[in-house]
Amino acid sequence: MDADVIVVGAGLAGLVAARELTARGRKVALVDQEGPANLGGQAYWSFGGLFLVDTPEQRRLGVRDSFELAWSDWQGSARFDRLDDEDVWAVRWARAYVEFAAGEKRAWLGSRGVRLTPVVGWAERGELRADGHGNSVPRFHIAWGTGTGVVAPFVDDAHRAAAGGLLRFFHRYRVDELVLQDGVVTGVRGAVLADDPAPRGVATNRDPVGEFELTAQAVVLATGGIGANHEMVRRFWPERMGAAPREMITGVPAYVDGRMLDISADAGVRLVNRDRMWHYTEGIRNWDPVWPRHAIRILPGPSPMWFDALGRRLPDPYLPGYDTLGTLKYLRTTEDIAPYDHSWFVLTRRIIEKEFALSGSEQNPDLTRGDRAAVLRERLLKRGAPEPVAAFLRHGEDFVVAASLDDLVRKMNALTDEPLLDAAALHRQIEARDLQVANAFSKDAQVQGIRNARRYLGDRLVRVAAPHRILDPAAGPLVGVKLHVLTRKTLGGVQTDLDARALGLDGRPIGGLYAAGEVAGFGGGGAHGYSALEGTFLGGCLFTGRVAGRAAADATA
Numbered sequence: 001m002d003a004d005v006i007v008v009g010a011g012l013a014g015l016v017a018a019r020e021l022t023a024r025g026r027k028v029a030l031v032d033q034e035g036p037a038n039l040g041g042q043a044y045w046s047f048g049g050l051f052l053v054d055t056p057e058q059r060r061l062g063v064r065d066s067f068e069l070a071w072s073d074w075q076g077s078a079r080f081d082r083l084d085d086e087d088v089w090a091v092r093w094a095r096a097y098v099e100f101a102a103g104e105k106r107a108w109l110g111s112r113g114v115r116l117t118p119v120v121g122w123a124e125r126g127e128l129r130a131d132g133h134g135n136s137v138p139r140f141h142i143a144w145g146t147g148t149g150v151v152a153p154f155v156d157d158a159h160r161a162a163a164g165g166l167l168r169f170f171h172r173y174r175v176d177e178l179v180l181q182d183g184v185v186t187g188v189r190g191a192v193l194a195d196d197p198a199p200r201g202v203a204t205n206r207d208p209v210g211e212f213e214l215t216a217q218a219v220v221l222a223t224g225g226i227g228a229n230h231e232m233v234r235r236f237w238p239e240r241m242g243a244a245p246r247e248m249i250t251g252v253p254a255y256v257d258g259r260m261l262d263i264s265a266d267a268g269v270r271l272v273n274r275d276r277m278w279h280y281t282e283g284i285r286n287w288d289p290v291w292p293r294h295a296i297r298i299l300p301g302p303s304p305m306w307f308d309a310l311g312r313r314l315p316d317p318y319l320p321g322y323d324t325l326g327t328l329k330y331l332r333t334t335e336d337i338a339p340y341d342h343s344w345f346v347l348t349r350r351i352i353e354k355e356f357a358l359s360g361s362e363q364n365p366d367l368t369r370g371d372r373a374a375v376l377r378e379r380l381l382k383r384g385a386p387e388p389v390a391a392f393l394r395h396g397e398d399f400v401v402a403a404s405l406d407d408l409v410r411k412m413n414a415l416t417d418e419p420l421l422d423a424a425a426l427h428r429q430i431e432a433r434d435l436q437v438a439n440a441f442s443k444d445a446q447v448q449g450i451r452n453a454r455r456y457l458g459d460r461l462v463r464v465a466a467p468h469r470i471l472d473p474a475a476g477p478l479v480g481v482k483l484h485v486l487t488r489k490t491l492g493g494v495q496t497d498l499d500a501r502a503l504g505l506d507g508r509p510i511g512g513l514y515a516a517g518e519v520a521g522f523g524g525g526g527a528h529g530y531s532a533l534e535g536t537f538l539g540g541c542l543f544t545g546r547v548a549g550r551a552a553a554d555a556t557a
C-alpha cells in the first residue's frame with residue numbers, strides 16, 4: 001500500500017480531509033493534477049465569505065438570528081423536491097450543515113486559526129417572501145485574509161504532516177480511473193503530467209510524461225466542480241433555465257474541469273442533481289485575467305438599477321444581490337431577451353463608491369493582507385471607490401462613464417453589436433424611480449429594499465449608499481456596467497451518506513470510497529437543493545471534508 005488513504009484534490013475539502021486523517025495518525029497520499037503553486041484550489045481565490053448563524057459578530061451589529069430562522073431560510077431556498085431519490089441524503093446533509101453553522105463551526109474555525117472580520121454581509125436578500133428563497137438576516141461572515149485566510153491553516157497542516165512523514169504530496173498526478181477489486185475501491189490510476197512553472201491560477205499543460213497507480217485502504221474524492229468546463233455546464237444546463245447563453249465567462253480556474261465526475265460514474269458511483277448549478281448574472285470580464293475567460297463577480301449592494309438587454313428595468317424580486325438563480329432564470333426564459341447574453345447596471349458614482357465589491361481574494365487586497373488600518377481607510381473613511389473597483393472603471397471593457405444619460409446610453413450601445421437601448425425609454429424609467437426617493441417610504445420595491453437595508457447597521461456603515469436620485473448630477477457621473485453570465489459552482493454531484501461514503505447505483509455505499517466538497521454537491525450530492533444562501537460553499541467543504549476525513553480514519557484504523 002502506498003498510503004492508508006488517498007485524497008484526490010488538494011483544494012479546501014481535500015486539505016481538511018487530509019488534516020483530519022493525519023491528526024488521527026493515518027498516512028495520506030494527497031494527489032492533485034496541479035503543482036504546488038495551486039495548493040488550496042478555488043478557496044484561495046475566494047472572497048472568504050462564510051455562512052454562520054447566531055454569532056457574536058451578528059449580535060454586535062444588532063442582528064438576531066437562530067437555527068430555526070436559518071433552517072427555514074435554507075428550506076425556502078433549497079426547495080428539495082426529490083426526497084425519495086436524489087435529495088434523500090442531500091436534505092439530511094443540509095440540516096446537519098445548518099446545525100454546524102449555528103453550532104460548532106465558529107469555534108472550530110477559531111481553533112484552526114481562522115479569524116473573522118467584524119463585517120457581516122447580507123448576501124442573497126431573497127425573493128421577498130418569508131418562506132421563499134434568501135437570507136432573512138445578514139450571515140455572510142468574511143474571514144481575515146479572505147479565501148487565503150480560510151485555506152492557509154489547512155495548507156500549513158499539510159506541510160507539517162509532510163515534514164512529519166504522514167503525508168506525501170503527489171503534485172501533477174492526474175487521476176483518470178478509480179481502481180476497484182470486488183466492488184471495493186483500492187486505489188487510483190492516471191497520468192503524471194509534465195512540470196509547469198505557471199503561477200497560481202494560470203492554466204497549466206496537460207502533457208503526460210508517465211503513468212501511475214497508487215493503492216490504499218480508502219480514497220477520498222475532493223476534486224471540485226465543473227465551472228471551467230463550459231461543455232459540461234451546457235450538457236447539464238436545466239430546461240427550467242431556458243437555454244444556456246451563447247457566451248459565458250468563467251469564474252473559476254481551468255482545473256475546475258469536472259472530469260472526475262464522469263470518471264466516478266464509470267466506476268459505478270451514483271451522481272445526482274447534475275442539473276443544479278450556481279452561476280451569476282453579474283459577471284464582468286477581468287481586465288487583468290489570470291485564467292482563461294477570467295470573470296469577476298460584482299457583489300452588488302441593492303441600489304443599482306438593473307435593465308435587460310432591451311433596456312427594460314428588471315421586475316422585482318430580480319434586484320441586485322437578491323436572487324441569483326431567479327434572475328438568471330428570468331433573463332434566460334423571457335422570450336425577447338433570452339437571445340441576448342447580457343444585462344445592464346445603471347448607477348451613480350456615489351453608489352459605486354459605497355456599494356461595489358468584487359468577489360475574489362485578489363480583488364480585496366486590504367482584507368486579504370489582513371491589514372486592519374487599510375480596511376478602515378479604504379472602506380469607511382475613504383472618498384472614492386476602493387482601488388480594485390477604480391481600476392475596473394479605468395480599464396474594464398464592460399464599464400462606461402458619462403455625465404449625461406444620453407451620453408451614457410450612446411456608450412452602452414457601442415458595447416453591443418446593435419444599438420438596443422433607447423435613451424428616452426431609460427430616462428422615463430429612471431425618472432419614475434427617482435420620484436420615489438423624496439419620502440422615507442415608497443411604493444417601489446427596490447427603494448423600499450434600500451431603506452430596509454440601511455436599517456441594518458453593517459449596511460449603513462459600509463455597504464448601502466443613502467438613497468438619492470440617479471439623475472442627480474451631484475451624485476454623478478453616471479456609470480453603466482455590461483453584465484455577463486459567469487459560471488461558478490456545481491450544486492449536485494456524488495451522492496454520499498452522512499459519513500461521506502460515496503453511494504453506488506443501488507444506493508449502497510461503495511467500499512473504500514468517500515467524497516467531499518463541491519464534487520459531492522457540498523454533501524449528499526446537493527445540500528443546497530436548487531438555490532444557495534451564499535458563504536455555504538467554503539463551509540460545505542470544511543464540513544464535508546471534516547466528516548470524510550474522520551470517517552475514512554475510523555474505517556482504516
Ligand SMILES: Cc1cc2nc3c(=O)[nH]c(=O)nc-3n(C[C@H](O)[C@H](O)[C@H](O)COP(=O)(O)OP(=O)(O)OC[C@H]3O[C@@H](n4cnc5c(N)ncnc54)[C@H](O)[C@@H]3O)c2cc1C
Pocket residue numbers: 008009010011012013014031032033034038040041042043044045046047048049050173174175176222223224225251252253255256257259260359360361489516517518519534535536537538539541
Ligand atoms: C473567485 C471565487 C470566489 C468565491 N467566493 C466564495 C465565498 O466567498 N464563499 C464561499 O462559500 N464560496 C466561495 N467560492 C466557492 C468555493 O471557493 C469553492 O466552492 C470551494 O473552494 C471548492 O473547493 P473544493 O475543495 O471542493 O474544490 P477545488 O478547490 O476546485 O479543488 C479541487 C482540486 O482537485 C483537483 N483535481 C480535479 N480533478 C482531478 C483529477 N482528476 N486528478 C487529480 N486532481 C484533480 C484540482 O486540480 C483542484 O486542485 C468562491 C470561488 C471562487 C473561484
